[in-house]
Amino acid sequence: MSNKILVVSGSASPVxxxxxxxxxxxxxxxxxKLNKDDTFEYLDLNEIAMASKTLTRSNMGTYFNEEDSLKYISQLKSVDKVIMVSPMHNFNVTALIKNYLDHILLANETFSYKYSKKGDAIGLLDHLKVQILTTQGAPYGWYLWGNHTEYLKGTWEFVAAKVNTPVLLAGTKTEPLNKLTPVDAVKTIEKEIQAAAKIF
Ligand SMILES: Cc1cc2nc3c(=O)[nH]c(=O)nc-3n(C[C@H](O)[C@H](O)[C@H](O)COP(=O)(O)O)c2cc1C
Known part of the structure; x- marks a missing residue:
């Protein structure tokens, strides 16, 4: 059986x-290499209007509309797997990713409190498997209170998706990675990438 995969990219860097x-x-x-029949859809959030819209007092009433919200929720319901790509911006995901999540985290569409025990939501995207791919300028551990990788893992688990082992490339702004091209920097974690790809 082949799977449909949605790749959601939220980097603001030149490609x-x-x-x-x-x-x-x-x-x-x-x-x-391991899943030759699977098909891919790509969502570059730089090119999607909804990902530049922040929820404010003035748009609260219209934010969750068909075009910006329900369409992307349907897309998530139409695929089997999601690959979410995000660098760290100021200790969290990028604003593009946050705006995307703000549009798709919608009660009774992607999660529900209706049938849950007190204080416990029910995720409605339990068909999804998610791969998180993150980068950050600082090496891992410099400030553990800012952990966009864990934030994404927890968020996808909240909607009941099964989250595969995340892959984080940390230290892109410090030596030795900042002296390497992106191609060579990514090679330093090649084994980790292969291991995650194998079980996704
Ligand atoms: C606006 C901005 C804020 C950033 N904030 C952080 C941060 O809080 N912590 C960190 O480790 N790196 C931070 N960085 C560095 C990026 O996470 C890093 O350069 C990343 O590799 C850039 O995205 P890319 O992987 O798509 O190239 C920031 C970069 C930018 C442009």
Whole structure:
């Protein structure tokens, strides 16, 4: 059986200089070697109007509309797997990713409190398997309170998706990675990428 995979990319870097774009490329390459019949849809959030819309007091009433919200929720319901790509921006995911999540995390569409025990939501995307691919300028551990990788894992688990082992390329702004091209930097975690691709 072949799977449909949605790749959601939220890097604001120029593609040629983007570590996360290279990480996604490499992961997909490895995944395709093992899953030749799977098909891919790509969502570059730089090109999607909804990902530049922030929820404010003035748009609260119209934010969750057909075009910006329900269409992308339907897309998530139409695929089997999601690959989410995000660098760290100020200790969290990029605003593009946050705006995307703000549009698709909608009660009674992707999660529900209706049939849950007190304080416990029910995720409605339990058909999804998710691969998180992240980058950050600082090496892992410099500030563990800012952990966009864990934030994404918890968020997808909240909607009941099964999250595969995330792959984080950390330290893109420090030595030795900042002296390497994105291609060579990603090579330093090649084994980790292959291992994750194998079980995704
Ligand atoms: C606006 C902005 C904010 C950033 N904030 C952080 C941060 O809080 N922590 C960090 O480790 N790196 C931070 N970085 C560095 C990026 O995470 C890193 O350069 C990343 O590799 C860039 O995206 P890319 O992987 O698509 O090239 C920031 C970069 C930018 C442009």
């Amino acid at each position: 040629e200089a983007s570590y996360s774009a290279e990480l996604a490329k490499k992961f997909i390459e490895e995944y395709k």
